[in-house]
Amino acid sequence: xxxxxxxxxxxxxxxxxxxxxxxxxxxxxxxxxxxxxxxxxxxxxxxxxxxxxxxxxxxxxxxxxxxxxxxxxxxxxxxxxxxxxxxxxxxxxxxxxxxxxxxxxxxxxxxxxxxxxxxxxxxxxxxxxxxxxxxxxxxxxxxxxxxxxxxxxxxxxxxxxxxxxxxxxxxxxxxxxxxxxxxxxxxxxxxxxxxxxxxxxxxxxxxxxxxxxxxxxxxxxxxxxxxxxxxxxxxxxxxxxxxxxxxxxxxxxxxxxxxxxxxxxxxxxxxxxxxxxxxxxxxxxxxxxxxxxxxxxxxxxxxxxxxxxxxxxxxxxxxxxxxxxxxxxxxxxxxxxxxxxxxxxxxxxxxxxxxxxxxxxxxxxxxxxxxxxxxxxxxxxxxxxxxxxxxxxxxxx
Numbered sequence: 231x232x233x234x235x236x237x238x239x240x241x242x243x244x245x246x247x248x249x250x251x252x253x254x255x256x257x258x259x260x261x262x263x264x265x266x267x268x269x270x271x272x273x274x275x276x277x278x279x280x281x282x283x284x285x286x287x288x289x290x291x292x293x294x295x296x297x298x299x300x301x302x303x304x305x306x307x308x309x310x311x312x313x314x315x316x317x318x319x320x321x322x323x324x325x326x327x328x329x330x331x332x333x334x335x336x337x338x339x340x341x342x343x344x345x346x347x348x349x350x351x352x353x354x355x356x357x358x359x360x361x362x363x364x365x366x367x368x369x370x371x372x373x374x375x376x377x378x379x380x381x382x383x384x385x386x387x388x389x390x391x392x393x394x395x396x397x398x399x400x401x402x403x404x405x406x407x408x409x410x411x412x413x414x415x416x417x418x419x420x421x422x423x424x425x426x427x428x429x430x431x432x433x434x435x436x437x438x439x440x441x442x443x444x445x446x447x448x449x450x451x452x453x454x455x456x457x458x459x460x461x462x463x464x465x466x467x468x469x470x471x472x473x474x475x476x477x478x479x480x481x482x483x484x485x486x487x488x489x490x491x492x493x494x495x496x497x498x499x500x501x502x503x504x505x506x507x508x509x510x511x512x513x514x515x516x517x518x519x520x521x522x523x524x525x526x527x528x529x530x531x532x533x534x535x536x537x538x539x540x541x542x543x544x545x546x547x548x549x550x551x552x553x554x555x556x557x558x559x560x561x562x563x564x565x566x567x568x569x570x571x572x573x574x575x576x577x578x579x580x581x582x583x584x585x586x587x588x589x590x591x592x593x594x595x596x597x598x599x600x601x602x603x604x605x606x607x608x609x610x611x612x613x614x615x616x617x618x619x620x621x622x623x624x625x626x627x
Contacts, residue, residue, distance in 0.1 A: 234261045238355050247366035251282055254359055258337060262348065266313075266320065266338030269359070270299055272331060273379045274390065275412040276589050279303060279334055286375035298322055299334040304586070306331065308353055313338050321349065323356035325363070329399025329406075331585055332360050383414045385444035392419055392451050397585040402494045402617050403429060407610040408588035417443030417485075418553045418608035421451055423458060427494050430458055433507045433610055435486040435553045442483075443606075450475060450485045450528060464489045468502045468528065468536040475529025484527040488551055492543070494617045500538040504528055507608075508557050510576055512548040517573040545616040550576050550587065555607035556595055567595060579611075587611035 231239070238257040245253035251269045258264040270279035270292065278291035279299050294300040302309040302322035310319045321344060323335045335356040339348075363373050382390070389409060397406045405422060409415045417436030422429065432454055436447035453471035462470070468489055475485060486505020493499070501509075503522035511520050520541065526534050543549065552572065559567045575594040579587040588609035595607060 232351065235351055235354060235358075237261060239358055242358060242362045245362075247369040248372045250359060250362050250366055254335070254355065258352075258355070262337075262339065262352065263343060264337045264339050265318075266336070268336045269325070269333065270336065271325075271333035271373060271377045272303065273377050273412075274382070274386075275379070275410070276396075276408065278379055280376055280379060282373065282376045286372070287378070291379055299336055303331060303334050306583075308349055310344065310349075313341075317341055319344055321352060323353050325356050325360040327357075327360040327364055327395075329404060329585060330395040330397045332363060335359060378413075380413045383440075385440050386413055386415045388441075388444040388448060389415045389417075389419055392421070392448060394422055398422065398424075399584075400424060402615055403492070404584040404613045404615070405431070405610065406583070406585035406588050407608070408592060410592050410607045416440060416606050417447050418555065418606045419447050419451060420551075420608060420610050421455070423455075429492040429494060430464065431490045431492070431551075431610070431612065433488045433551045433553070433608065435506050435555075435606075435608070437483055437485065446475070446479075446483050446485060449478060450487065454487075454489075463538065464491045464500055464502050465536045465538045468504055468525075469534065472504075472526075472528040472534050472536070476532050476534075479529055481530060481532070484529040486527045486554075491538075492614075497543045497545075497614070497616055499541050499543055501541065502536050502538050504536065506554040506558075507551050508554075510550045510552070510572065512550070512576055512580060513544065513546070515577070515580070517576045543614045543616070545614065547614045548576075548580070548584070548587075549612045549614065550591070551608075551610045551612075552591070553606065553608040555605045556591070556609060559595060559605070559607075584611045584613040 241253040241257045255267040258267055269282040273280055277294055280291045281289040283289050292299055298311040299322045302324050306324045308323050310321045313320050319341045320338050325332045325335050367373055407420045416439050419434045421432040434447055434450055436443045450471055453474035454467055457467040457470040488507040489502040491500045504525045505527040509520045511518055522539050525536055575591045579590050588611055591609045
């Protein structure tokens with residue numbers, strides 16, 4: 231790490247949680263002769279980038295898809311555009327933490343000073359800033375407020391706070407997820423946790439609406455986490471969460487869950503299918519629904535036993551999990567989205583990174599419905615890179 235990078239990191243580490251942008255601005259102005267520094271964060275619907283200001287939402291938001299900062303956000307690469315004065319550029323840098331795209335850091339700098347080495351250092355500073363924002367959110371609401379173009383319902387507030395992130399990237403996989411309607415989601419949610427050799431991914435669909443649905447989903451997510459952190463297998467995770475829900479609601483409420491545990495060394499996937507979320511696989515240019523033996527949703531009956539089923543993923547596979555707010559939606563002509571339109575939408579995302587797939591599929595869903603109203607809908611995409619050799623890499627015996 232260069233002396234300048236070390237100085238910026240120290241400034242961020244010692245700054246008050248709400249003053250990270252001030253710390254970056256002061257450091258870049260002094261060390262890199264930068265004259266303009268702006269931080270924009272993606273809103274919950276991933277449609278606009280909102281400037282972080284002392285009073286949230288006091289500056290106009292910028293569309294993600296038609297602006298220069300949006301280009302850096304979408305490509306996850308730095309993008310420079312001419313500045314307001316001759317000889318200057320504005321460099322837009324993605325602010326991303328382990329694949330979770332938070333926003334963009336925009337800096338104004340002399341074009342002559344923008345060497346490849348300087349651009350690389352500024353990009354690293356944007357990444358540093360992202361990590362410090364994630365930590366700072368424990369102590370300030372500033373960055374969470376800045377992400378909101380509208381007010382969240384209470385149910386949506388509870389659901390978004392449950393999420394681990396909206397995306398995650400490791401050498402073996404990349405995950406992206408999205409909830410809609412972003413500002414009024416009720417019972418849909420997702421969760422994941424990775425270790426050195428396993429990835430556990432959970433997709434939940436709680437029954438009901440509003441606060442009741444959100445409370446139910448909160449109970450299930452935390453029951454599953456509690457069981458997972460106790461070290462039990464996914465079948466027992468489902469059984470323990472089932473007992474928690476039944477004990478609270480006595481069968482009057484239930485939650486549909488799809489539990490997946492990936493073995494990173496082999497590509498083996500253990501799956502408990504307890505309800506309505508469905509799994510689709512894109513492999514070699516073909517999309518297919520992967521059915522499982524249906525088991526009871528969590529909380530429907532007392533002391534329900536669960537069994538894990540198994541499949542194997544191959545390098546290059548894309549798995550897409552959708553809630554019934556996606557696959558069971560009908561068009562004006564009565565065609566269920568999950569029958570053909572969903573397969574077309576998934577195939578249409580084959581060139582997009584996992585983090586962008588959920589938004590793209592949900593956009594197609596709105597078109598399929600012929601209106602803008604969207605019930606609770608969830609899409610999670612997982613791209614499998616694998617640690618195990620692909621069949622083509624295998625050495626003949």
